[in-house]
Amino acid sequence: MTSPLPLGPDFFERDATELAPDLLGKVLAGPDCAVRIVEVEAYRSDDPASHTFRGPTPRNATMFGPGGHLYVYFTYGMHHCANVSAGARDDGQAVLLRAGEPVTGLEVMRARRHGRADRELLDGPGKLCQAMAIDRSLDGADLTGDGPLTLYDDGTEPPRDPIVGPRIGLRVGVDTPWRWVDPRTTLRLRRR
DNA sequence: GCCTGGATTGTCT
DNA sequence: GACAATCCAGGCA
Numbered sequence: 558m559t560s561p562l563p564l565g566p567d568f569f570e571r572d573a574t575e576l577a578p579d580l581l582g583k584v585l586a587g588p589d590c591a592v593r594i595v596e597v598e599a600y601r602s603d604d605p606a607s608h609t610f611r612g613p614t615p616r617n618a619t620m621f622g623p624g625g626h627l628y629v630y631f632t633y634g635m636h637h638c639a640n641v642s643a644g645a646r647d648d649g650q651a652v653l654l655r656a657g658e659p660v661t662g663l664e665v666m667r668a669r670r671h672g673r674a675d676r677e678l679l680d681g682p683g684k685l686c687q688a689m690a691i692d693r694s695l696d697g698a699d700l701t702g703d704g705p706l707t708l709y710d711d712g713t714e715p716p717r718d719p720i721v722g723p724r725i726g727l728r729v730g731v732d733t734p735w736r737w738v739d740p741r742t743t744l745r746l747r748r749r
Numbered sequence: 750g751c752c753t754g755g756a757t758t759g760t761c762t
Numbered sequence: 763g764a765c766a767a768t769c770c771a772g773g774c775a
Contacts, residue, residue, distance in 0.1 A: 634757030
């Protein structure tokens with residue numbers, strides 16, 4: 558275990574399908590809690606399932622910004638989802654953070670998730686945002702510096718044998734295997 | 750354990 | 763005006 562280091566902009570400035578599996582095992586730290594990422598999905602602008610497929614809009618502006626920033630969107634009338642922008646400016650790429658495991662701030666997250674079992678605190682994209690109090694006010698936050706949220710490498714290597722499969726909840730783009738799961742997780746996640 | 754249906758609102762066509 | 767990168771409760775096995 559080396560000392561935790563924030564990931565720099567260089568780490569994020571590559572294709573979302575390369576970045577996504579490397580985010581497994583990394584730590585997303587907020588002001589009062591931190592989470593180890595165990596499930597991700599990649600989205601690109603040439604991908605019909607991506608919010609950026611039809612070009613820039615006010616909502617998806619962060620995905621077209623530089624890599625290493627937080628893209629938060631609101632969906633199904635009641636849920637937020639958190640993404641990390643990837644690639645260079647104007648690339649329109651991002652990695653959706655689907656699930657995580659608690660690192661610090663367990664009590665805070667339990668309170669925000671209102672009595673859910675620990676294994677159900679962070680095992681879905683909407684739940685992860687609820688537990689970490691992520692909403693649209695954090696859209697565009699810089700994850701590489703002194704913002705409210707930071708992505709760290711705490712010395713945990715990405716898994717050598719990540720589970721790869723199709724993305725979840727889509728009407729289109731289900732044929733591309735752009736979802737990665739860390740096999741070391743104890744969460745009950747779809748494994749294929 | 751697995752499956753089904755309802756909730757609810759911002760966003761784009 | 764329709765849809766959406768979801769979650770949860772409830773029913774059944």
